[in-house]
Amino acid sequence: MKPIRNIMAGVVMGFAASMVALPVMAETPANMLVIANRIDDITTLDPAESFEFAGSDVSRNVYGKLVNFDPLDLAAGYGPDLAASWTVSEDGKTITFTMRDGVKFHSGNPVRAEDAAWSLQRAVMLNKTPSFILTQFGLTAENAMEMIKADGNTVSITTDKRYATSFVLNCLTSTIGGIVDKETVMANEADGDMGNVWLKTNTAGSGAYSLVGWKPNESVTLKSNPDFYLGAPAMERVVVRHVQESSTQRLMLERGDIDVARNLNPDDVAGIADADGIAIDSELRGRLMYISLNQKHPVLSNPKVIEAVKYLVDYEGMQNSFLKGQYVIHQNFLPATYLGAVDENPFTLNIEKAKALLAEAGVEGLEIEVGVREAQERIEIAQSLQNTFSQAGIKLNITVGTAKQILGRYRARELDMYMGAWGPDYPDPQTNAGTFAYNPDNSDEAGATGLLAYRNAWDTGGLTAKVSAAVEEGDRDVRAKMYADIQAEFRDIAPFAVLFQKIEQTGRNANVANLRVGGAITAVSYWPVTK
Amino acid sequence: MAIAQQNGQGRRRSPLSSPALILTFKTLGSIIITMLGLAFITFVIGRVMPIDPVLSIVGEQASKSTYDDAYAALGLDKPIIVQFYYYIRDVLHGDFGDSLLTARPVVDDLIRRFPATLELATLGTIMGVTLGVPLGVFAAVYKGSWFDQIARVVALVGYSMPIFWLGLMGLLVFYGILGWVGGPGRVDIFYADIVPSVTGMILLDSIIDGNWDVFWNAMSHIILPATILGYYSLAYISRMTRSFMLEQLSEEYITTARVKGLPERTVIWGHAFKNILVQLVTVIALSYANLLEGSVLTEIIFSWPGIGSYITTALLSADMNAVLGGTIVVGLVFVLLNIFSDLLYRVFDPRAK
Numbered sequence: 001m002k003p004i005r006n007i008m009a010g011v012v013m014g015f016a017a018s019m020v021a022l023p024v025m026a027e028t029p030a031n032m033l034v035i036a037n038r039i040d041d042i043t044t045l046d047p048a049e050s051f052e053f054a055g056s057d058v059s060r061n062v063y064g065k066l067v068n069f070d071p072l073d074l075a076a077g078y079g080p081d082l083a084a085s086w087t088v089s090e091d092g093k094t095i096t097f098t099m100r101d102g103v104k105f106h107s108g109n110p111v112r113a114e115d116a117a118w119s120l121q122r123a124v125m126l127n128k129t130p131s132f133i134l135t136q137f138g139l140t141a142e143n144a145m146e147m148i149k150a151d152g153n154t155v156s157i158t159t160d161k162r163y164a165t166s167f168v169l170n171c172l173t174s175t176i177g178g179i180v181d182k183e184t185v186m187a188n189e190a191d192g193d194m195g196n197v198w199l200k201t202n203t204a205g206s207g208a209y210s211l212v213g214w215k216p217n218e219s220v221t222l223k224s225n226p227d228f229y230l231g232a233p234a235m236e237r238v239v240v241r242h243v244q245e246s247s248t249q250r251l252m253l254e255r256g257d258i259d260v261a262r263n264l265n266p267d268d269v270a271g272i273a274d275a276d277g278i279a280i281d282s283e284l285r286g287r288l289m290y291i292s293l294n295q296k297h298p299v300l301s302n303p304k305v306i307e308a309v310k311y312l313v314d315y316e317g318m319q320n321s322f323l324k325g326q327y328v329i330h331q332n333f334l335p336a337t338y339l340g341a342v343d344e345n346p347f348t349l350n351i352e353k354a355k356a357l358l359a360e361a362g363v364e365g366l367e368i369e370v371g372v373r374e375a376q377e378r379i380e381i382a383q384s385l386q387n388t389f390s391q392a393g394i395k396l397n398i399t400v401g402t403a404k405q406i407l408g409r410y411r412a413r414e415l416d417m418y419m420g421a422w423g424p425d426y427p428d429p430q431t432n433a434g435t436f437a438y439n440p441d442n443s444d445e446a447g448a449t450g451l452l453a454y455r456n457a458w459d460t461g462g463l464t465a466k467v468s469a470a471v472e473e474g475d476r477d478v479r480a481k482m483y484a485d486i487q488a489e490f491r492d493i494a495p496f497a498v499l500f501q502k503i504e505q506t507g508r509n510a511n512v513a514n515l516r517v518g519g520a521i522t523a524v525s526y527w528p529v530t531k
Numbered sequence: 532m533a534i535a536q537q538n539g540q541g542r543r544r545s546p547l548s549s550p551a552l553i554l555t556f557k558t559l560g561s562i563i564i565t566m567l568g569l570a571f572i573t574f575v576i577g578r579v580m581p582i583d584p585v586l587s588i589v590g591e592q593a594s595k596s597t598y599d600d601a602y603a604a605l606g607l608d609k610p611i612i613v614q615f616y617y618y619i620r621d622v623l624h625g626d627f628g629d630s631l632l633t634a635r636p637v638v639d640d641l642i643r644r645f646p647a648t649l650e651l652a653t654l655g656t657i658m659g660v661t662l663g664v665p666l667g668v669f670a671a672v673y674k675g676s677w678f679d680q681i682a683r684v685v686a687l688v689g690y691s692m693p694i695f696w697l698g699l700m701g702l703l704v705f706y707g708i709l710g711w712v713g714g715p716g717r718v719d720i721f722y723a724d725i726v727p728s729v730t731g732m733i734l735l736d737s738i739i740d741g742n743w744d745v746f747w748n749a750m751s752h753i754i755l756p757a758t759i760l761g762y763y764s765l766a767y768i769s770r771m772t773r774s775f776m777l778e779q780l781s782e783e784y785i786t787t788a789r790v791k792g793l794p795e796r797t798v799i800w801g802h803a804f805k806n807i808l809v810q811l812v813t814v815i816a817l818s819y820a821n822l823l824e825g826s827v828l829t830e831i832i833f834s835w836p837g838i839g840s841y842i843t844t845a846l847l848s849a850d851m852n853a854v855l856g857g858t859i860v861v862g863l864v865f866v867l868l869n870i871f872s873d874l875l876y877r878v879f880d881p882r883a884k
Binding site: 034 | 582583586587588589590593594595596597600630631632633634635640643699702703706707710714715716719720721723724831832833834836840841844
């Protein structure tokens with residue numbers, strides 16, 4: 001037994017020695033913000049291509065835009081950023097921006113009208129995922145050079161017809177509106193890609209921060225821009241570490257190794273809610289959970305059945321159990337905090353009422369299939385629906401599949417019912433109105449698979465025209481009222497039941513102040529943060 | 532006769548007929564065929580999986596024209612066999628393609644991630660072997676004793692505890708409560724990117740650079756995941772060692788050796804243990820190879836940027852270049868470890884020469 005004892009003793013001593021020598025850092029430096037987040041969705045940092053949450057978080061802090069949101073006053077809506085002011089032509093089709101003087105890119109190059117025009121032309125011509133945000137104004141690869149023009153220190157954007165100014169400007173606040181440094185980007189062009197490959201992993205902006213490095217699935221490191229036109233940010237370095245597990249994020253927050261934990265699940269939030277020195281912030285985000293009924297189905301297209309289904313959802317039960325702290329009841333297609341959003345939620349679980357409606361419709365022994373993607377919360381919602389539907393005599397068969405399987409069938413209008421999520425693409429009401437309540441051609445040949453109304457074969461019962469009108473309304477308040485009316489009608493007649501809106505809970509060290517993750521309309525802002 | 536003899540000598544001298552060379556060629560040939568087969572099967576499986584690589588690039592909300600552009604850019608409009616031909620042609624030129632998810636060459640990703648796994652797996656295996664082998668030997672020698680019982684329980688726990696749970700509990704106790712070890716990740720952020728990357732293994736790089744602060748910090752981060760992986764392989768290695776030893780100890784030559792009056796230490800280590808080395812090498816090589824594949828759960832819990840989570844994430848998004856690159860590396864590791872253990876056989880077992 002002697003040899004083994006010697007070996008064991010040696011190893012144990014070795015461990016012990018190394019443990020004692022370990023430096024344990026209990027607090028992050030005062031000028032550094034360390035965040036744990038899931039950043040495995042970043043596939044590119046090019047503002048013309050980036051369309052994921054963690055990518056938008058980087059972009060928002062790196063790139064200035066013509067117009068932008070003030071993180072500390074999101075409710076105010078868009079305001080000047082790299083453009084100091086703007087004017088709209090009489091026909092409402094041309095917006096001319098005057099550039100702010102004296103702003104510089106991180107490279108030291110001045111931010112010119114030419115950079116702004118080129119950035120937007122580039123985004124249209126590259127035709128990446130978010131390009132539709134600009135091309136919906138009639139901009140194409142062919143006409144981009146004429147429709148977007150720089151002249152001296154002004155840049156003008158001309159649309160194919162009259163649109164609400166608020167619509168165009170809201171779109172320019174999204175990631176794709178980021179203004180890149182033309183000289184730097186073109187110096188790194190390869191094979192006529194307008195610098196796309198280089199910009200995927202590098203940045204060339206004028207914002208509060210510049211990129212030090214992005215290590216996929218590991219970290220994103222930003223350093224502050226001392227010449228930022230709003231003043232040098234207090235946090236000189238921001239490190240976002242990829243930490244997949246909620247419980248790991250919690251431990252790191254408790255140990256003081258990070259300042260902010262972005263993906264805490266309800267259990268972990270409850271576990272640290274009362275801890276000393278830790279605070280929890282809740283912000284409403286843009287994502288909605290909804291169910292929809294295929295109008296090709298002979299029974300599901302009956303208005304009585306549609307109404308009955310809206311009374312067969314246990315909204316309160318879900319909100320207060322497995323969705324607690326993560327989702328809040330919301331029954332309208334515009335997320336709270338959007339222009340035109342309303343907070344009326346008239347539906348509650350009412351089995352008797354649903355049964356009566358189904359009886360009126362003459363429905364008995366209905367059996368339908370619901371398609372759900374393989375995500376825990378969605379499957380749980382589907383199971384809750386299965387339970388409440390069965391109480392009214394409807395048999396719900398749950399089909400779980402990958403995005404390709406379920407979305408493929410949904411787009412082909414083959415699912416009886418769909419249970420899923422929808423996130424707005426840009427911070428204007430049109431993003432959701434134009435998909436939930438807009439469907440100009442409901443024929444199979446139209447193939448408008450991008451529209452949710454089309455995927456459910458719903459002709460929108462006249463809402464399409466109202467949505468088109470709202471997009472052109474110049475007056476902001478009148479426009480908001482139009483969306484409120486559209487949503488009231490939508491709640492009554494649409495074969496959609498919007499169920500919940502996402503809440504993001506962020507755990508932070510109590511000394512971190514002014515951190516805003518962006519609400520429903522934008523991404524996180526690091527520059528106002530202090531410790 | 533003279534001619535024949537000359538020929539005979541000539542054959543012996545010809546480099547082509549040298550047994551070592553033939554063996555080398557045979558080995559190389561089998562590596563190439565194995566790798567090609569592996570790549571082809573992975574390739575085909577990747578194409579028939581119900582996951583859409585285009586969707587993972589452009590997202591659900593992309594327009595049709597964006598989708599079509601990306602589809603063509605990936606070459607998915609061509610037949611599988613043509614796609615495979617292009618792929619192999621590029622690989623032979625050292626180009627494994629770009630990863631869709633990380634937007635950079637797969638080779639760069641692998642160079643960054645494999646050393647992280649190698650470092651962790653090597654440390655884990657060293658722990659597993661240095662503790663597991665003696666544990667198994669003594670459990671066999673003192674069969675049925677209290678020591679054997681404890682060794683059995685230790686191994687059983689290692690086998691049956693989910694690594695996920697062990698990892699989380701380890702973090703909670705040693706990092707969260709006691710603060711003895713570093714948290715998730717390879718080093719604290721303050722130590723990141725300080726030492727130049729030579730091998731990609733931070734422990735080695737910091738030794739090369741002579742930066743002991745970084746070394747100890749990296750050690751504090753690797754010690755817990757390595758111990759957990761080490762425990763896992765210890766459980767396997769100690770059980771196998773025990774049963775190999777028991778088999779040898781019941782042989783007649785052991786009885787003979789004892790009757791001859793040889794010291795017990797010589798009987799155990801000089802006779803019995805020497806004879807299980809060949810089997811043991813296979814067991815250790817396999818367990819090492821398993822760890823080198825990357826332990827996905829351990830990597831997730833400890834935010835360890837290794838190859839296991841890389842391949843898994845890539846697979847779930849149908850990032851086929853990354854999956855293929857990763858599979859080829861893991862395949863090579865298996866083949867090389869196999870060859871290595873073959874070579875060790877020759878050292879330990881004179882008959883294999």
